[in-house]
Amino acid sequence: MMSNSEIIKEKLIHKGAEASLYYGHWFNKEVFFKYRIPKKYRLEELDKKIRTMRTIIESRALITVKNFGLNVPQVYEIDTKNSIIVMKYIKGEKLKDILNSLNDNKKQEYFKKIGRDIALLHKNGHIHGDITTSNIIITQNEDIFLIDFGLHEYSDTIEDKSVDLHLFKRVLISSHGKDYEFCFKAFLEGYKSEYDKEDLNVYNMIIKNITAIETRGRYVKSEERL
């Protein structure tokens, strides 16, 4: 059990809808704290349950996917009582902030690698749930870290995997429009390269289903217009 006194929050880095993220120290280590904040609009008891559950889901995901050789922040401590994950502080830049300044070679290299990483997750039955360029950190050594497993799920279905990819595609289109085509192509190349010959039909079904999701999306939207 961790005593709260070991947590030294020094700087609020990010305030999201669900969690506040702090830079700080923990037993002399530079760390990041992800603290899920209480929601006043939820019944207290239920709120506590939800925060505890999400804290456990995210830390378990971070710990498990490390075994596939992915770079994710190491989890140092899980304080379920206060809904805090203490994890390694990853020094680097969000892909979102540096994408514009990268040359084509780097873009291709990074997005291929990200594609391979996501394929590793998918092949092992893990859905990231929130693949965005804000949830990818590039370090000074150009290591690529996936973060934010708050929406992680276990699933081995084609549908869930294509939804994961579709979300990323939409993020690229909306936040990085002029880079979208080039980057998503590299991403899919990397993603595909992790599928063996006998699994290529799975890859093809996942890609085909992205189009199906988009068609559905248009259908819903035109329905709404009526």
Ligand SMILES: Nc1ncnc2c1ncn2[C@@H]1O[C@H](COP(=O)(O)OP(=O)(O)O)[C@@H](O)[C@H]1O
């Ligand atoms: N381990 C970490 N090391 C360094 N920065 C981090 C780390 N975890 C999160 N961050 C920073 O905090 C931001 C928000 O964290 P994230 O886990 O994505 O929370 P949210 O669920 O609010 O999106 C990230 O975009 C990143 O800039």
Ligand SMILES: [Mg+2]
């Ligand atoms: Mg995030």
